[in-house]
Structure formats: structure tokens, C-alpha cells
Amino acid sequence: MRYIIQFAIILAICVIGDLLHDYLHLPIPGNVLGMVLLLILLLTGVIKLTMIEDVSNFMLKHLSFFFIPAAVGLITCFTILEGKWTALMFISVVSTFIIAVVTGMTVQILMKRRQSVE
Amino acid sequence: MSELISQFLQSPVFGIGISLLTFYAGGLLYKKTGSPLMNPLVLSMVMIIALLLSFHISFEDYNRGGQFISFFLGPATVILAVPLYKKISLLKENVFPILAGIIVGSAAGIVSIIVMCKMFGLDELVSISMIPKSVTTPIGIEISNQLGGLPSITVAAIVFTGIAGVLLGPAVCKLFRIDDKVAVGVAIGTSSHALGTTKAVELGETEGAMSGLAIGIAGLVTVFLAPLLAKLLM
Numbered sequence: 001m002r003y004i005i006q007f008a009i010i011l012a013i014c015v016i017g018d019l020l021h022d023y024l025h026l027p028i029p030g031n032v033l034g035m036v037l038l039l040i041l042l043l044t045g046v047i048k049l050t051m052i053e054d055v056s057n058f059m060l061k062h063l064s065f066f067f068i069p070a071a072v073g074l075i076t077c078f079t080i081l082e083g084k085w086t087a088l089m090f091i092s093v094v095s096t097f098i099i100a101v102v103t104g105m106t107v108q109i110l111m112k113r114r115q116s117v118e
Numbered sequence: 119m120s121e122l123i124s125q126f127l128q129s130p131v132f133g134i135g136i137s138l139l140t141f142y143a144g145g146l147l148y149k150k151t152g153s154p155l156m157n158p159l160v161l162s163m164v165m166i167i168a169l170l171l172s173f174h175i176s177f178e179d180y181n182r183g184g185q186f187i188s189f190f191l192g193p194a195t196v197i198l199a200v201p202l203y204k205k206i207s208l209l210k211e212n213v214f215p216i217l218a219g220i221i222v223g224s225a226a227g228i229v230s231i232i233v234m235c236k237m238f239g240l241d242e243l244v245s246i247s248m249i250p251k252s253v254t255t256p257i258g259i260e261i262s263n264q265l266g267g268l269p270s271i272t273v274a275a276i277v278f279t280g281i282a283g284v285l286l287g288p289a290v291c292k293l294f295r296i297d298d299k300v301a302v303g304v305a306i307g308t309s310s311h312a313l314g315t316t317k318a319v320e321l322g323e324t325e326g327a328m329s330g331l332a333i334g335i336a337g338l339v340t341v342f343l344a345p346l347l348a349k350l351l352m
Contacts, residue, residue: 007193014192027264027341029256031195032334038199043206056197059190060326064159064284064316066194068137069184070255070277071163071313075170075177077274087238088271091231091248092278096309097290098230099252100283103223103332104296104305110215111298 006055009047013038127175133183140165157284159316195254195312198330201319205327208300216304220332223308224339225347227252232351242352244271249344251275254311257337261344276311283310284317303328308336 017034020026026033041047059066081088126132144161170180181188202209209216228249235245247267250258255276262272287306296302299322306318307329318329 010193010196014196017196018192027257027260028334028338029254029260031192031256032254032337034192034196035199035202035330035334038196039203039206042199042203049200049203052197052200056200059194059197060201060319063194063319064157064313065137065141066187066190067159067280067313067316068141068162068166069133069181069188070191070273071159071281072166072170072180072184073177074163074274074277075167077270080268080270081274084240084244087235087240088244088248088275089278091234091238092251092275093282093286094234095227095230096252096279096282097286099223099227099309100287100290100305101294101296102226103219103308104291104301105294106222107212107215107219107304108296108298108301110218111212111300114215 003055006052009052010038010055013041127179128182130183130186133180134186135183136166136169136180137162137184137187154285154288157281157317159284159313160281191255191312195333198312198315198326198333201323201327202331205324208324208327209331212300216300216328216331217335219301219304220308220335221339221343223305224252224336225343227309228340228343228347229351232347243268245352246348247271248275249348250340251279252309252311253337253340254333257341261341265345265348277313280310280313283314287314287317288321299324300328304332307332311336 013034014031017037018030020033021028021030042049140162141158144158147161148156148158166180170177231248231251232245235248246265247262248271249265250261250272253261255273258272258276259269262269283306287310291302291305296305302321303318303325306314306325311333315326315329315333319326
């Protein structure tokens with residue numbers, strides 16, 4: 001029963017996020033708005049962590065499972081990308097590499113600099 | 119017999135069952151080898167695609183069950199607020215470094231994508247579709263549409279990016295001595311969205327929280343940066 005209520009709360013937030021997206025015509029998808037909304041509700045104490053914690057922990061633990069169909073969807077792009085696979089993969093991998101390094105280094109350097117100033 | 123099989127393929131049980139089975143098998147392999155290359159999600163994807171191709175089963179047949187799993191992507195994104203909430207003080211303390219990192223990283227990513235697309239001589243349609251490949255799927259599709267790209271190519275690139283992040287993210291951070299947990303999390307989330315975040319969550323609570331946070335911010339930053347940089351550089 002507890003799990004059902006917890007999941008219902010999470011679903012309700014999802015729905016509100018989607019509604020916000022539809023009615024406010026924001027370029028931000030509903031699920032990201034839902035994430036921001038849940039954060040606000042948690043911070044303001046409207047929702048207590050214990051009200052959603054069990055279901056959240058379960059889903060976070062098995063997060064990657066929910067991405068399987070999206071990943072398998074790759075199969076539908078096979079014809080469009082004929083002959084472009086190597087380029088696509090190369091660019092995807094290398095740019096991921098670049099973003100991770102640039103982002104991580106920037107965060108780390110700025111954090112260290114501030115700590116040394118203090 | 120063949121009728122029974124085709125009936126089974128028409129039912130959602132097929133898609134859900136094969137996803138559970140391959141993910142479980144992938145999990146076992148991952149546990150046994152301990153190698154990051156044996157990622158359960160990647161193994162499951164490869165097994166399912168191989169199965170669909172070799173038995174000429176359409177994606178639609180698979181997705182009759184798959185869509186029920188995809189449904190949970192919404193709630194799965196929403197609950198990323200939970201680790202973030204638990205680590206909110208870390209975010210407050212480091213707002214500036216985190217924001218700066220995400221903006222600089224996203225910009226570097228877009229520039230590098232445009233440059234590499236030119237190097238490979240890809241046509242404009244494909245190049246434009248590649249630009250939003252590091253953000254979460256729903257935002258990526260939105261940006262791709264706005265730029266006049268082809269969302270299915272964007273989705274393909276997003277999936278590759280995510281897989282690259284899952285497989286390489288932690289190793290890249292180690293290689294470049296990015297060892298601060300906040301920096302690692304932000305780096306993984308910015309470079310490889312929610313898929314990479316699944317890996318960050320495994321690394322630890324701080325990494326997971328920062329990675330989840332970076333998905334949203336990187337998405338927003340890219341919404342604004344992508345059209346700007348595309349106009350400048352294409």
C-alpha cells in the first residue's frame with residue numbers, strides 16, 4: 001500500500017510537469033519541470049522525503065532498465081544512417097569525451113580556487 | 119505453432135519479457151566480469167537488436183511491450199530530484215563552479231560537434247541533428263526540431279552519447295584527474311544526460327545528485343546556445 005501511494009505521488013508530479021509544459025509552452029520538457037517541481041516541494045517541506053523514498057530508491061537502483069526501449073529504438077534509424085555510422089559514432093564518442101573533460105576540469109578548478117581564497 | 123509465436127509477438131509480454139530477460143542476463147555478466155564494458159543496458163540493447171534483426175521482428179512488435187517500460191522514463195527523471203534534495207547544500211555551496219562548468223562544457227561540446235561534422239563532410243541536415251546530442255532525449259528532440267534537424271538522427275546520437283558516457287565517463291574523469299565527486303557528477307550529467315546519470319548514481323550519492331542536476335541545466339543551456347552557435351559556425 002505504501003508503495004502504491006508513493007508511486008501515485010510521483011506520477012501526480014509527472015502529470016503536473018507535463019501540464020506546465022503544455023500550457024506555458026516552455027521549451028523544457030515536462031519531466032524536467034517535474035523534477036524541478038519535486039525539488040521545490042521537498043525543499044519547502046510540502047512533500048516529506050519519507051513520502052516517496054522507497055519507490056525512489058527502487059527506481060534509482062534500476063534506473064538504466066527504463067532506457068532499454070529507447071536504446072533499442074536505434075534500430076529504426078538504420079536506413080537513414082546508412083554509411084554514416086562511423087562518423088556518427090566517432091562524433092558522439094569524441095564530443096562526449098570533450099564535454100566531460102571541459103566540464104569536469106572547469107568545475108574542479110573553480111572549486112579549488114575558491115577554497116584556496118577562503 | 120507459428121500462429122502461437124506470432125500471437126506471442128503481438129502481445130506486450132514479448133517486449134517486456136525480452137527486456138527483463140536480457141537485462142537480467144546483462145546484470146549477471148556485469149557482476150561476473152566486473153568490466154564497465156559489460157554494461158547491462160548496453161548488453162540488453164545489443165541482444166534485443168540482434169534478436170529482432172535475426173528473426174525479422176519489427177520494432178513495433180517489440181515496442182508494444184517496450185512502451186510500458188518507456189512510460190517510466192517520466193517518473194524516473196522526476197525522482198532525480200531526490201538525490202539532489204539530499205545534496206542540496208553541496209549545490210548551494212558550489213553554484214558558481216557548477217553553472218560555469220556546465221555552460222563552458224556544453225559550449226565546447228556544440229563547437230566540437232560542428233567542427234567534426236565539417237571534418238567528416240556530413241550534410242547540413244545530419245550536422246544540425248547532431249548538435250543537441252548531449253542533452254536528455256525530450257529536450258534534444260525539441261532543439262532538433264527548432265533547428266530544422268531530423269529528430270530520429272538526434273535520438274540515435276543521444277543514445278550513442280549516453281552509451282559512451284556510461285562506458286567511458288568514469289574512466290575519462292580518472293584519466294584527467296577529475297576526482298572531486300561534485301565535478302565528476304556534473305561532468306557525467308552534462309556530457310551524457312540521463313543515461314550517463316545511471317552510471318553516476320552507481321558511483322555514489324553525490325555523483326548521482328550532481329549528474330541529475332546537470333541534465334536539467336545542460337538541457338536549458340543548450341536550448342539557448344545551440345541556435346546561437348549553429349548560426350555562427352555553420
